[in-house]
Amino acid sequence: MSRARRGTAPVRPPIRLFRNLSSKIAAIPMVLVGLGVFVGGTIWTVVYSFTDSRLLPRLQFVGFEQYERLWSTRRWLVSIENLAIYGIVSLVFTMCLGFLLAALLDRKIRFEDTFRTIFLYPFALSFIVTGLVWQWLLNPDFGIQSVVRSMGFPNFNFDPLYNSDLVLIGLLIAGLWQGTGLIMVIMLAGLRSIDEDIWKATRVDGIPIWKTYIIVIIPMMKPVFVTALVLVTSGIVKLYDLVVAMTSGGPGISSEVPAKYVYDTLFTRQNLGQGFAASTMMLVTVAIILIPWAYMQFREKRQ
Amino acid sequence: MKKTLSLLATTSLISAGSAACAVDLEVTHWWTSGGEAAAVAEFARLFNENTEHTWVDGAIAGAGGTARPIMIGRITGGDPMGATQFNHGRQAEELVEAGLMLDLTDLAEEEDWRDIVNPPSLLDSCTLDGRIYCVPINIHSWQxxxxxxxxxxxxxxxxxxxxxxxxxxxxxxxxxxxxxxxxxxxxxxxxxxxxxxxxxxxxxxxxxxxxxxxxxxxxxxxxxxxxxxxxxxxxxxxxxxxxxxxxxxxxxxxxxxxxxxxxxxxxxxxxxxxxxxxxxxxxxxxxxxxxxxxxTGGDAFYFPKIDNAETEAAQLELASLMLSQEAQVAFNLKKGSLPVRGDVDLEAANDCMKRGLEILASGNIxxxxxxxxxxxxxxxxxxxxxxxxxxxxxxxxxxxxxxxxxxxxxx
Missing domain, CATH: 3.40.190.10 (Periplasmic binding protein-like II)
Structure with missing residues (x-):
């Protein structure tokens, strides 16, 4: 600037905003949609969660009333608890099983392609189909229980979907059956990207195979684990269709989940304010998990 | 010769005119089980036979809990159907308050619905600020x-x-x-x-x-x-x-x-x-x-407001038809529910339905x-x-x- 004032040839630095102009123009619609639909929709939802809107939205503010009612509603508390239990168990099991299956397939077994296809196939089904299939399999009068009983074990009992204490196990079985295959494939890709020389080196050093996995391979696969983690977690938070197809929240309210509470209050119960309050709470929960993670990711990049 | 020609011309004009008035009226409901589907088919048959309009069936599978959000979504989202089922009562209350439903009061006064519909509480459920917005069509009892x-x-x-x-x-x-x-x-x-x-x-x-x-x-x-x-x-x-x-x-x-x-x-x-x-x-x-x-719960039909005079005329015709004696008998016999008017004869009704009718007549409701x-x-x-x-x-x-x-x- 000072040089320009003295009258020397003005060599203007290129304005940052105009760099890659065409790609920026191309991105404008996407940015607008993102801002309008996601950010705008989120703000709208949060604002209306403080109103007493019923079937149609109206701006009649009632403070935190919807939130007070939400947190004193048993069904919501049960939903949160269910999601937490389902989330933790399903996270641990999908990651462990996914990695275990991938590691086994990676041992250069015969028919690897066949096994990989079999494990991945359930992922091609929607949660609704998965839920219906397992609803029949777990039905005590037609499914596993009746088959085992007819084989000569008349006292065999296995009806998780009709027992409030076991219903989450039923959901987990179906959820794991559907989701583990994908994680296995991702892990397998990660394992394949590990250099063959590393295996040779550990063999020369005489490190047992299981130890190699734990101290060498798994740390090297960190990015793969992060990807898998994000995929599994986002699947857990939006858990809805599996529950609707398998139990529709029953027996009683023992398999309710937050997303279903939101849908039911918004649409069948015609209480927008309450539904928005619940969905805002879901957003807050996701934010609590995601913000520290995103913060860490960005800090690492800056370093 | 000239006279016949002009006569021919007029008749063809009239028929052309009436053909233009024929409306495809989409009717949404959640009646999909065997008996229910047979009952609603009676309405469709009578509507197609007695008017020049066509009944377009918009059955939504799943119970009311599944169907109602879809219906409400279509009405509030600006894609209203010609007519839609709701249960008597407060399910459509806010839609009426928001002015999204057709006012049927003139038709109701013309046909004396106040005197026809029994029990009158059914019509009260359709009424908001003295105006009538729905046609009760049957009575279902839980008891x-x-x-x-x-x-x-x-x-x-x-x-x-x-x-x-x-x-x-x-x-x-x-x-x-x-x-x-x-x-x-x-x-x-x-x-x-x-x-x-x-x-x-x-x-x-x-x-x-x-x-x-x-x-x-x-x-x-x-x-x-x-x-x-x-x-x-x-x-x-x-x-x-x-x-x-x-x-x-x-x-x-x-x-x-x-x-x-x-x-x-x-x-x-x-x-x-x-x-x-x-x-x-x-x-x-x-x-x-x-x-x-x-x-005396049951079902009622609402007619979302559509800015088209021909459609509106067809909606009113359907509303009138649903409450007619013929439609009431045909529909309710198939559905197993009780009619909303006391002046129809349900001879074909079985013992249980007759007991229901007796209780209804005695006013224990x-x-x-x-x-x-x-x-x-x-x-x-x-x-x-x-x-x-x-x-x-x-x-x-x-x-x-x-x-x-x-x-x-x-x-």
């Missing part, structure tokens, strides 16, 4: 205990004639390996059964105090304590019934696996389809055989809970009821306390 004669014969006991006998006969049924009370696991069924027991056991005054005046003290009082205890008893009797849908539960009665079921009069359609005869193969106890009262409580309150009660019915350790006292709290908050 029936259905009994399987086969189950009682095989257990070697007489078919009960009231709730106390029903409870007393239960051990014999259980000994014979049968389930005394069939009950689907869905919240609306459990809540409905409780409502029936409340009217029968707590009495009309207490029921009205809670459901109409929303009096929480009565809900917490001794009359309802009795109901909750009876419900806990019924819960034990239905402990082994592993079904979800109401028609699966009814099927347990038809096959003699279960003794009884508390369910609305639509269950009758299932018995009929199975070829069972009322009074011989199954019997029905209105009001659990204690209080012979029926509630109550509004349906859907007419008096908002969907929000109903939903909260359903949540509480389904937990209570599916958990044998949930005590009657706890359930009653929570119930009174919900009633106190009701709007």
């Amino acid at each position: 029936w205990l259905w009994l399987s004669h086969q189950a009682y014969e095989e257990a070697g006991v007489d078919v009960p004639t009231n709730w106390d006998e029903f409870v007393a006969a239960a051990p014999a049924l259980e000994e014979a390996g049968k389930i005394p009370l069939a009950m689907g696991g869905q919240p609306w069924q459990q809540n409905g059964a409780f409502g029936v027991m409340a009217i029968a056991l707590a009495g009309i005054e207490a029921w009205e105090a809670v459901n109409v005046d929303q009096n929480a003290e009565v809900a917490a009082g001794p009359e309802f304590a009795r109901v909750f205890e009876a419900a806990a008893e019924a819960r034990a009797l239905s402990a082994r019934s592993n079904v979800q849908d109401w028609n699966q539960a009814t099927n347990m009665l038809i096959t003699g696996q279960a003794g009884g079921q508390i369910m609305g009069d639509w269950a009758q359609g299932e018995f009929q389809v199975a070829g069972l005869v009322a009074g011989e193969d199954y019997s029905c106890l209105p009001g659990l055989g204690v209080n012979e009262i029926i509630s 109550l509004p349906d809970a859907n007419q008096t409580l908002s969907p929000d309150t109903q939903g909260q009660i359903e949540d509480m009821m389904t937990e209570f019915w599916s958990d044998q350790n949930y005590t009657a006292e706890d359930a009653q306390r929570l119930y009174a709290e919900i009633i106190a908050r009701a709007d």
